[in-house]
Amino acid sequence: MTAALALPLDPMQNVRSVETLSRGSGEDSNYSSRRLAEEHQILQESNVLGLNASWVRGEVSRVYDECKSSNWDGYRAEPVTAEAREIALNFLSALPLVTPPPSVGAEPDGHITLEWYKSPRQTLSVSVSPSGHIYYAALVGSSKQYGSQPFYGLVPREIIHLIERIEAA
Amino acid sequence: MIAAWLRNLRNRFHKAHVCVIADDEQIARYVLSERNVRKDNTIKPDEFIPHPHADLSVTRHNGFSDEQIWRVGRAVATARKRPLCGRADFAASIVRKQPLDVEPDPIADNPNHAIITGWPPDKSKQKSIALEIAAASVYHPLA
Numbered sequence: 001m002t003a004a005l006a007l008p009l010d011p012m013q014n015v016r017s018v019e020t021l022s023r024g025s026g027e028d029s030n031y032s033s034r035r036l037a038e039e040h041q042i043l044q045e046s047n048v049l050g051l052n053a054s055w056v057r058g059e060v061s062r063v064y065d066e067c068k069s070s071n072w073d074g075y076r077a078e079p080v081t082a083e084a085r086e087i088a089l090n091f092l093s094a095l096p097l098v099t100p101p102p103s104v105g106a107e108p109d110g111h112i113t114l115e116w117y118k119s120p121r122q123t124l125s126v127s128v129s130p131s132g133h134i135y136y137a138a139l140v141g142s143s144k145q146y147g148s149q150p151f152y153g154l155v156p157r158e159i160i161h162l163i164e165r166i167e168a169a
Numbered sequence: 170m171i172a173a174w175l176r177n178l179r180n181r182f183h184k185a186h187v188c189v190i191a192d193d194e195q196i197a198r199y200v201l202s203e204r205n206v207r208k209d210n211t212i213k214p215d216e217f218i219p220h221p222h223a224d225l226s227v228t229r230h231n232g233f234s235d236e237q238i239w240r241v242g243r244a245v246a247t248a249r250k251r252p253l254c255g256r257a258d259f260a261a262s263i264v265r266k267q268p269l270d271v272e273p274d275p276i277a278d279n280p281n282h283a284i285i286t287g288w289p290p291d292k293s294k295q296k297s298i299a300l301e302i303a304a305a306s307v308y309h310p311l312a
């Protein structure tokens with residue numbers, strides 16, 4: 001039996017929805033998962049809703065172009081590699097639909113940074129390394145949170161929750 | 170050669186006897202990348218990540234006039250072949266509230282040069298500390 005493919009009203013739950021509908025077995029469940037993934041991709045490519053075709057992908061490429069040489073900051077920074085760029089783009093594609101676009105930067109170790117910001121004490125900064133590891137740190141009022149995880153194509157829940165908290169501030 | 174030796178001796182003497190940086194002394198980090206400045210004129214934590222060095226280079230205010238502080242900044246920017254965008258000011262106490270310290274490190278072209286030391290090796294902890302310093306900083310764009 002084919003499962004319903006309606007997206008939940010809360011767009012930030014789309015990642016969790018894909019995971020839920022993927023839990024079943026059999027042809028119908030696989031078909032449902034593929035269809036959801038395809039529709040998710042189409043919506044991500046939407047200029048209005050998605051992070052794929054929006055300006056933020058252009059920003060990632062611009063940061064790569066500006067920082068791909070050694071010593072790009074004059075303080076002996078390491079270059080941002082094509083691998084870091086690709087992982088950053090994949091990370092953006094994996095975010096839930098209608099996630100607000102981050103600002104893009106780079107750190108002197110060659111990591112690309114994605115920042116969600118409301119105020120200096122309502123900020124999440126995510127670093128994408130060329131090895132596929134994600135480092136993050138957040139200030140949410142008087143509390144702080146930081147950690148790291150490997151990126152295998154799904155955005156860690158901690159980061160999604162932190163984005164939600166920052167945006168709700 | 171004798172002059173160079175005398176300069177080196179003077180610098181080593183000076184380094185050993187410079188004043189300790191008080192908690193309420195203002196410190197400047199020169200900003201050489203516009204990407205590290207947000208639209209609301211606050212500073213991103215990217216500016217305070219120390220890699221590849223073990224410590225972060227800063228300049229003490231230490232009695233310098235505003236023009237002298239900017240003069241040093243322009244010299245730093247020229248040496249790095251980068252444009253000077255502005256500077257981020259913060260108190261030494263902000264650094265010491267983290268597990269860090271700020272120590273005098275005078276150099277030939279900048280007697281007020283200092284370094285922020287004690288950074289943990291863990292990248293995510295560095296980012297967390299950098300966020301705290303950035304949040305407490307006041308950005309002054311180059312006029």
